[in-house]
Amino acid sequence: MKVLGCPGVRPFLVWVLTVQLILWGSGVSAAESIGNCKQLSYSASEWEVLKRVEPLSRKNFTVQDKSYTYIFQLCGDAGGVPGAGIIQVDKDDAGKKPTIIGMYNTTQAIGGSDWVMLIYGNGDTYKGHCSKEKRRAIIMISCDRNTDMGKLEVVLEDRNRTEQCFYLFELDSHAVCPVIESELSTGSILLIIGFSFLAVYLTGGFLYQRLIVGAKGMEQFPNYAFWVEVGNLTADGCDFVCRSRNREESQAYRGIAPDTLAEEPEERDDHLLPM
Known part of the structure; x- marks a missing residue:
């Protein structure tokens, strides 16, 4: 109770609870968006495949061919038709009831390294084809890193x-x-x-020196005096280690200081000349 009474603890606890609620809410939202898909028989691996395509949910994908318009929605009511994952609409008779090609309550999900195949079954019954069985749709979703949500395409209807x-x-x-x-x-x-920290340091320091301190010229560089001193010390150290010249002039004679050496006075030999 004493811990909860600390002024600094309450805001921290509120922040932690807020983050947890956001994460929990996002998880629930993702589960609800694909949770409408009912598998023929529950499989954990198929559920993982469905979670891969969850970003495509809650959106109608539409494509047209010469005679029909097809509408697909992942785990949702395509075109607003309850239970329909993909429907077929007659372009020549817009008032006609849409044909349900597949229902998302009989979903199968198969996935590879860069593809996912969804199978919607239990659609409307064929009238004169395929032994009058129920329609079935296969949606092949392939990897394309440059495409967020691509266009739906009709490949074929195999009813022969x-x-x-x-x-x-x-x-x-x-x-x-x-x-x-x-x-x-x-x-x-x-x-x-x-380099990221260096960029932040230079940019933030420059703005602070210019806008807050009011520095001009090189003084805008953050901690300018410090870096100048560092540069001078570095240069001195480099000069001491790398330069090959002696720092003191070599002595002319061992044991005799240079300042003790003086020019010998000029000898006078005029007295040796004959008179």
Whole structure:
């Protein structure tokens, strides 16, 4: 109780609870968006596949061919038709009831490294094809890192068989692309972090010196006096270590200081000359 009474603890607890509620709410939202899809038989692996394509939910994808308009929605009512995952609308008779190609309450999800295949079954019954079985739709979602939500395309309607007929659709999206693992080494990451801190330091220091302190010229550089001193000390150290010249003039004679050496007076030999 004493801990809760501390003034600094309450805001921290409120902040932690807020973050937890946001994370919990986002998780619930994601589950609800794909939770409408009912599997023929529950499979944890298929549920993981559905979670990969969750960003495509709550959106109608529409495509037209010569005769029909097709509307697809992931785990939602396509075109507002209850229970329909994908429908077919007759372009020549807009008032006609849409044909349900597949229901999302009989969903199958199969996934590979860079693709996901959704199968919606239990659609409207064929009238004169495929032994009058129920329609079925296959939606192939392929990886395209440059596409957020691509365009739905009709590939074919395979109904020239006695059973297992299907409609095939294609859709591109980066949602099913595999995660690219970072190839940066530890040293590269440290360099990036270091340069980032340096950029923040220079930019923030420059703005502070210019706008708050009112410095001009080189004085705008953050901690200018300190870095000048560091530069001078570095230069002195480099000069001491790297320069090859002697710092003191070599002596002319060992043991005799240079200042003791004086020019010998000029000898006078005039007295040796004959008179």
